Amino acid sequence: MKKILVPTDFSKEAENALKVASHIARKNNSEIYLLHLLEIPLTNVDAINANADVPEVMFFMKMAHRKFKEILASEFLEGLTVNEVVKPDVSFSSIAEIAKEQDIDLIVMGSHGSSGFEEVFIGSNAEKVVRSSHVPVLVIKNEHEDFSVEDIVFASDFKKDNKETYRQATEFAMSFGAQIHLLMVNTPGNFTTTTKAKERIDEFIKDYSFRNYTITVYNDDSVEKGILNFAKDIDADLIGISTHGRQGIAHFFNGSISEDLVNHAKRPVITFKI
Known part of the structure; x- marks a missing residue:
């Protein structure tokens, strides 16, 4: 995990994500790529592409650079390598493309938490990042003075894909x-005996050398409730879920899991692309 991308609009939520990224960067000797997409009208973006000197655009570019310098002075970034990336763009759907260009290993994003992906700090576009990203996306809801991870819930139907x-x-x-x-x-509508469930999980993980794990088969009214309740029971630091890309989290598992899982989770959630 050598490169971490943090999209920012210089809000408190973005700062929370950057603080978490700084903790991860220190543990892994990683570089941080701080990305600010300028919301500029298309006409001005075309002008930039034509190398024209547009006063309004230049003003926003200078403001972004100024804010970047202020962030660099933050104590929590001391000693870390932070690269500035400023892109004139009208949408945030290009974040996944930028992650590819920069060979990013992890994207860390902030969220308001109250309305989940519909109200993520960069408008409603964080959901697009999750759906299009080929690297893990870590969604942060709150401020973490010390982001330590000891217990991760990895919820799955444990099928081959x-x-x-x-x-x-x-x-x-x-x-x-x-x-x-x-x-x-x-769940009542999709029940598997504990014996068969554990057999499926054992078969799923048999080719991996990772051994620091536990296995739990949990009964609940829905998959979402089961994940949230189990994570609460063990006081997990993080919930890991899978996404099918363009279909998003709504097509997680064999059937469907709504985005309420991310919306309602009070703890950080990390998504992995199938």
């Missing part, structure tokens, strides 16, 4: 020395 996400989760866990709690939620 989720194996790549588990590999990513184990790499993230190892970077923190954390334990993964493998969770399969039983």
Whole structure:
């Protein structure tokens, strides 16, 4: 985990995400790429592309650079390598593309938490980042003075198409020395015996050398409730879930899991692309 991308609009939520990114960067000797997308009208963006000197655009560019310098002076970034990335853009759907360009390993984003992805600090576009990103996306709800991860819930139906996400989760866990709690939620409409569930999980993880894990089969009214309640029961530091890309979190597991999981979770959530 050498490169961490943090999109920012210089809000409190963005600062919370940057603080978390700084903790991760120190643990992994990583660089931070602080990204600010300038919301500039299309006509002005075209002008920039044509190398024209647009006063309004230049003003916003200078303001962004000034705010970046103020952030660099923050004590929590002392000693870290922070790269400034300023892009004139009218949407945030290009964050995943920028992550590819910069060979990013992890995206860390802030969220208001009250309305989840519909009210994430950069408008409603964080959901687009989760859906389009090929690297893990860590969504931060609150301020963390010391972001330590000891217990990670990895919830899955443990079918073969989720194996790549588990590999990513184990790499993230190892970077923190954390334990993964493998969770399969039983619901009234989709019930599996404990014996069969554990057999499926054992088969799912048998090819991996990661051994710092527990296995839990949890009964609840819905998958979302099961994940949230189990995470609360063990006081987990982080919830890990899978996303099918363009279909988003709404097509997680065998059936469907709503974005309420992210909306209602009070703890950080990290998504992994299937």
